[in-house]
Amino acid sequence: MTRHPHHPPHRTWAEIDGTALAANARTIREHSGADLIAVVKADAYGHGIAHVVPALAPHATMFAVANAAEAHEVRALAPRAPVLLLGPAAPEERADVVASGFIPMVSSVDEAAAYSQLSRTARAPIHLKLDIGMGRVGLWHEDAVEAVREIRALRGVAITGIASHLPVADEDEEFTRGQLALFHRVAKTLREEEGLAHAKLHVCNSAGAIRFPEQAGDLVRVGLALYGSAPVAEFQPRLAVPLVWKTQVTLVRDVPAGRDVSYGRTFTTQRPSRLATLAVGYADGYPRHLSGGGAEVIIRGRRCAVLGRVTMDQIVADATALDVCEAGDEAMLMGAEIPAAELARKAGTISWEIFTGLGPRVVRLARGQESGVRGQESDTRRLTRSTDG
Numbered sequence: 331m332t333r334h335p336h337h338p339p340h341r342t343w344a345e346i347d348g349t350a351l352a353a354n355a356r357t358i359r360e361h362s363g364a365d366l367i368a369v370v371k372a373d374a375y376g377h378g379i380a381h382v383v384p385a386l387a388p389h390a391t392m393f394a395v396a397n398a399a400e401a402h403e404v405r406a407l408a409p410r411a412p413v414l415l416l417g418p419a420a421p422e423e424r425a426d427v428v429a430s431g432f433i434p435m436v437s438s439v440d441e442a443a444a445y446s447q448l449s450r451t452a453r454a455p456i457h458l459k460l461d462i463g464m465g466r467v468g469l470w471h472e473d474a475v476e477a478v479r480e481i482r483a484l485r486g487v488a489i490t491g492i493a494s495h496l497p498v499a500d501e502d503e504e505f506t507r508g509q510l511a512l513f514h515r516v517a518k519t520l521r522e523e524e525g526l527a528h529a530k531l532h533v534c535n536s537a538g539a540i541r542f543p544e545q546a547g548d549l550v551r552v553g554l555a556l557y558g559s560a561p562v563a564e565f566q567p568r569l570a571v572p573l574v575w576k577t578q579v580t581l582v583r584d585v586p587a588g589r590d591v592s593y594g595r596t597f598t599t600q601r602p603s604r605l606a607t608l609a610v611g612y613a614d615g616y617p618r619h620l621s622g623g624g625a626e627v628i629i630r631g632r633r634c635a636v637l638g639r640v641t642m643d644q645i646v647a648d649a650t651a652l653d654v655c656e657a658g659d660e661a662m663l664m665g666a667e668i669p670a671a672e673l674a675r676k677a678g679t680i681s682w683e684i685f686t687g688l689g690p691r692v693v694r695l696a697r698g699q700e701s702g703v704r705g706q707e708s709d710t711r712r713l714t715r716s717t718d719g
């Protein structure tokens with residue numbers, strides 16, 4: 331793709347492991363007993379849709395995205411997979427949605443009527459979204475029966491799915507159990523009495539699929555867990571981490587005690603220190619809110635503190651404890667050892683925002699593809715070679 335016209339060596343990059351994505355998809359399917367709607371909105375949570383869709387296609391019944399432009403990206407990569415639009419399409423997107431055969435989630439009779447007008451096939455598939463307490467989109471569940479009667483009277487559209495969304499699946503078990511019971515009660519009525527016997531049910535995001543597998547319905551709509559981050563801590567050991575985010579050291583300086591580091595002079599060295607400057611900043615998605623928040627990076631296998639403020643293109647790490655640190659060394663920012671959840675906690679945000687914040691300057695590589703920067707492994711190889719020779 332021409333979106334990342336960078337050539338190695340890269341300043342900052344993410345390595346994506348397709349087998350880890352596939353393993354997580356299998357784990358979620360086995361655990362929930364449901365089929366998978368793989369949520370790949372926002373460039374597959376920053377993982378790079380071109381890496382993620384092919385890896386997940388064998389395991390996903392359907393892909394889900396936020397808008398028509400993302401749906402076209404998925405279509406290009408997995409031409410036969412159904413693509414669901416999670417939120418209401420903008421009115422100007424609707425013609426494209428219908429013509430392209432994407433599946434809209436519909437929150438109102440008006441939306442369904444608009445699709446009906448645009449439809450040139452007999453039964454363009456739509457999914458009905460019910461609001462059972464999320465308060466964002468969807469038909470109020472009390473209005474569902476009446477709405478379904480009106481929608482079923484329309485030409486050109488067919489309700490093939492019934493969906494809802496859980497606002498606190500990771501936080502409030504009792505509320506969520508009530509929501510799930512309500513969803514299944516309404517869905518049962520629609521299926522058994524309102525002619526939607528074949529509509530598929532989906533209500534669970536990652537947290538829902540992990541905590542309430544017996545209530546999952548036919549399909550689960552999972553994003554975060556596929557990307558190796560469990561919103562329910564006990565489940566974390568069962569997931570593989572598909573993305574490792576790295577950068578390189580561009581400068582190493584030895585400084586005395588008493589030197590200020592970075593904007594705002596919020597950090598001053600307390601001892602003679604070795605400072606490593608790294609080629610990543612908040613413009614790449616390394617959150618500025620990590621400034622002074624105890625963030626760490628891994629250089630040559632050791633955790634090194636990030637000192638002072640995160641700037642737009644660079645950060646400074648404390649490499650004093652390292653025997654060797656050179657410009658051109660690889661530095662790990664996020665991965666299995668430094669999970670997204672750790673960065674999120676230290677930055678005062680959530681893992682979803684850390685992933686989707688990864689910027690366009692972060693080159694997405696398939697695992698094993700060369701970054702052009704020497705890492706721990708290539709160091710070892712080099713040592714082995716020099717011993718041999």
Ligand SMILES: *Cc1c(COP(=O)(O)O)cnc(C)c1O
Pocket residue numbers: 369371416495534535536537551552553554555
């Ligand atoms: C983003 C999204 C999901 C996926 O949520 P995760 O917590 O990342 O699994 C599911 N359903 C809807 C409607 C969404 O917008």
